[in-house]
Amino acid sequence: MSHKKLWIPGPTEPDKDVLLQQAKWLIGHRAPEYTKLYESVIGQLKEFFQTKQNVATITSSGTIWMDIIARNFVKKKALAGVCGAFSKRMYQTIQACDKDVDLLDVEWGKAIKPEAVMEALSKDDYDTVAIVHNETSTGVRNPIADIGKAIKAEYPHIIFAVDAVSSAGGDYIVPEEMNTDLLFTSTQKCFALPPGLSIACYSDAAVQRAEEVTNRGYYTDLLAHHKDWEKRHQNPTTPNISLLYALDYQLGRMLKEGPRARYERHAEMAKITQEWANKHFAMFPEKGYESITVSTIANTKELDVPALNKELAKAGHMIANGYGAALKNKTFRIGHMGEHTPYDVKALLHVIEEIWEL
Ligand SMILES: Cc1ncc(COP(=O)(O)O)c(C=O)c1O
Incomplete structure (x- = not known):
């Protein structure tokens, strides 16, 4: 074909050399060689995002982080900004996890503005805000840095979670500059890799919040991923090692470009x-x-x-x-x-x- x-x-489109990295022999995911590979991946991700936040990869597509947001951060009530099909999925996921969530609905094609977020936040007691950076259905790029700044100035306790699936790795994103507590993406978009891995940067406040929330699930338990990194620089379950080889190699190329x-x-x-x-x-x-x-x-x-x-x-x-x-x-x-x-x-x-x- x-x-x-x-x-x-x-x-x-991935680069061919990047694709070929996946043809390497496998290694044991509890072996020191794997620890070295994963340390290299996490170190390069931190360098690329210029962040001191925690960084994790999970063997799954990006959507898993919508479940993680709902299950780890929402204690009382979340606000979800919806301006297209993918941000709607975030709202629906929080509902599907049986958490209380209000909808901040914006006409498709329009951006979610900081003023609209602040007005919505003034109406109830929210502990989590979830918004998409780049709404892939409408092609809208929401002003996440302005929204993050406005939220944290008035509500520093709120966990600000951002879907950057179709922007991270292409658009300029530094989590600290955007005031995000969680920012997640998938490998098949701007990272130009096959699908199958998700990547996230998350703050210490996000970890603290997860410690206060019960029923986080198993695969969706942020603390399980966090603690495994802390303990042994590995993952709680068997990761997609082949794709991590490719990500490690691609990150070298991405850092070379800058x-x-x-x-x-x-x-x-x-x-x-x-x-x-x-x-x-x-x-x-x-x-x-x-x-x-x-x-x-x-x-x-x-x-x-x-x-x-x-x-x-x-x-x-x-x-x-x-x-x-x-x-x-x-x-x-x-x-x-x-x-x-x-x-x-x-x-x-x-x-x-x-x-x-x-
Ligand atoms: C903005 C956005 N969020 C979430 C997703 C879902 O990502 P995945 O297919 O990696 O779960 C996509 C996929 O196109 C997306 O564009």
Whole structure:
């Protein structure tokens, strides 16, 4: 089967050398070689995020952290900001864990603003706020640093948990600068690895809160992961060692590029795509809050997105339709994350222009 370059917002294109790391022989996950590998992964993650917070990986996709938020942090009541399909999943997960949660609902395409969060927080006694950084369905990038600053200035006891699944590793993220207590992501997006590992940075306050909450589960018990790191620099259960080899190698590449340069490359790809979209269509997100890793474009010409993808496949590319019933065909999405370059983006947009005769 011929390979289609993935311009969907995850999984994205990994580097071939990174993929090949997974072909290494396995090692025992209680052996000193594994401890060395895991120490290297955690050390490099801390360096990449420029953080002194705790860092963990879990063998699972990113969604597990939604369960962890609900089960480890919510004592009395959470506030969940919803501005699209993935932030809705966070709200639903907290409900599914039988925890009390209020919805801060924002029109899809609009960003969640600090003022809206502060107004909602003034109405009840919340102990947890959960918000998405980069809403992959609408292509909106929420002002997390401003929200974090506002929350912590008035409610320092609140645990601020952020889904950065489609931004971390591409967008510029330093947990301390954003005042996050938990920030999680998945490997298949801006880290440009296969899916199967989640990564999180979490504060000491997050650990303290988990100590006060019961029924944290087993796999979803933050303290189990935290204590295993503290005790032996390993994981409580068998990790995906092959993917950790690849992550260790990819982190070396990411650090060589540097978090700032990586951000600038993503910002440049977003600028090229936004200019193109505004020339031929329109951007779906509110102006000034566009994602730098995925562009959601309003299909103002009502063109056939599945038919485009069929033609794109012949040229070796694949983009994404709009997410879910509400946005399918009304929008389409170009994921410019991970290994992609501004040059590649221009080439892709040129092929789309030719197919759609723009
Ligand atoms: C913003 C956001 N949150 C959560 C998820 C779910 O991540 P995973 O599939 O790694 O569980 C995604 C996946 O696309 C996402 O984009």
